[in-house]
Amino acid sequence: MKFTQFLKTKGAIASIFMGIFYAVAMLGIFIPGYSAIPNNVDQMPIAMVNDDTGQYGTMISEQLAEKLPFKEIETGLTNNQATEQLEKNMLALVIHIPETFSADMQNGETSSSIDFTTNGASSTVVSSTMTSIVNQINTQLSNQLSTQAAQGVLMNLNIPEAQATEMAEMIETAYVGNMVTINEVPAGMHNNMLPMFLTMAGYTGAMIGAMQLVAAFRESRGKASKTRLFLYVQLTALLIAVVSSVIGVSVAYLVSSHGAEMFAGLAAQQVLNYMVCFNFTAITIFLLGEGGMVLNLPILLIQTLANGATMPREMMYLPYEWMSYISPMYYSVQAYMANLYGSVSAEPFQVMMATIGGAALIINILIVALFHKPVPVVETEAKAETVPPSAEITV
Incomplete structure (x- = not known):
């Protein structure tokens, strides 16, 4: 195979496209977004x-x-x-x-x-x-x-x-x-950025998990009904959410402890964060398959600016401000900020997260119901087949 032939393969073409696409997407999102600092300080x-x-x-x-x-x-x-x-x-x-x-x-x-x-x-x-x-x-x-x-x-x-x-x-x-x-934040950049770090950890893990679990959903079609498989996907995501959240918050506590009394609350919020982000990112994957990740990554990049950790809504340009109203990351960061350092309740932000997660779950249910055609279920469990005993050969 010649090099020019290799460049024409599906994998090479996809890699070239993704390299160019994400270079343009990242720079096209980050540079204009961060130009709001200090341009929009007056807002x-x-x-x-x-x-x-x-x-x-x-x-x-x-x-x-x-x-x-x-x-x-x-x-x-x-x-x-x-x-x-x-x-x-x-x-x-x-x-x-x-x-x-x-x-x-x-x-x-x-x-x-x-x-x-x-x-x-x-x-x-x-x-x-x-x-x-x-x-x-x-x-x-x-x-x-x-x-x-x-x-x-x-x-x-x-x-x-x-x-x-x-x-x-x-x-x-x-x-x-x-x-x-x-509401003074303890010294150290790691403390100031902890709400964003916890949110990003949950979001990225949920996004990759959505890609893999939806792939498992597709591969398992025909082995169970799509309703049962969808339920399996959600239960698996919940299991991952619980385990990863406890481990993730434990890692955060190794560097920045906030008291044993806060551990359970932070872990519970991280579970909510994971499940909301899982269903939010699964929408494009249920709809477009692996191609949905092409859209998920730019959406993630926009949310890193629109989550309120770096700049408030008042400073954001309109596309980023609009995203903040439907962004799980924005409400997660604000809830963590209130829980860790603030003097106001985190409940309104958590309610908004749950609302977005519930809406995303309903959309995923509709996508599976309307766009995923039923596949006849083939029993894979071993069945007792009536095979006549082999005749004994006598010489």
């Missing part, structure tokens, strides 16, 4: 709560509203309301100007501060971006307010020059920006 919603009725509070709130790089700045919330929305990741940052801020600045109180609160249990981009922006804001406000505070106090006092200089130096340190983080 993140924040809240500014001004409880100060003095001149400093009004001045700062107006300046921040004008200079902050965000299109949506909510100003009609109380501090408690804003903090509650922050805990649910409906906001990326809460700026709170306390009631006594102007009075403290005018009196040179060293305890004067503005609270900048972020949620550690959120997308990595949100935490890092908010910290960077707050540091810049604090530097500018510190320079501006310390000078104004010093001038305001000294202009109203008739004191010797030496004392005035000493007081000015003290007042220059009057403003200290207070950076507050709720």
Whole structure:
């Protein structure tokens, strides 16, 4: 066989196609998707709560509203309301100007501060971006307010020059920006990315499992009814889900322990994650056979950006945002984030996962019922055949 003939074989053609297809798919999905960072930082919603009725509070709130790089700045919330929305990741940052801020600045109180609160249990981009922006804001406000505070106090006092200089130096340190983080994630990138790692482990295992079990389903046609075989596929997937989830969470605990009391809950969620992802990825395989994997991998790649671990929905371009609403990975990541580090319930995200899994299961049942033709069942069990005993040969 010549090399040119080998290149024309089915395997070689398929390999060439897949190499080109996935190179284009991966780069075509990842590069545009990640270009949202930092292009879409201005889409993140924040809240500014001004409880100060003095001149400093009004001045700062107006300046921040004008200079902050965000299109949506909510100003009609109380501090408690804003903090509650922050805990649910409906906001990326809460700026709170306390009631006594102007009075403290005018009196040179060293305890004067503005609270900048972020949620550690959120997308990595949100935490890092908010910290960077707050540091810049604090530097500018510190320079501006310390000078104004010093001038305001000294202009109203008739004191010797030496004392005035000493007081000015003290007042220059009057403003200290207070950076507050709720739901702080333990140090280490592995902790920050654990919700995505657990989700990816379950999803990829389920996707490969779907390919193999649907292949077993097809190969076993004629040995049992398609209804029974479909049930066998689901039971096998559930068995794999339980075993792999316990082992997977155990591996995660070897590196990052979260307490024995959380183990069962995390393992149960991983089982749910596997089963939902299994039926979600099995749709294309039940429908198209092995060719369904050609579609499954780009769908997986899109979800790695649309799962909310790296960036929030507000920053995503529309195709990725749309995917996040039907993505098992998005709700799995959010549920893990709430369970591991958050202060809100993971139940709404788990309910959405179960809903997607239930819808995928129904679609698979319909595909098997409508597109997989019935095959006569041939009994494979050994049957007693009535064979006449061989005649004894006598010589």
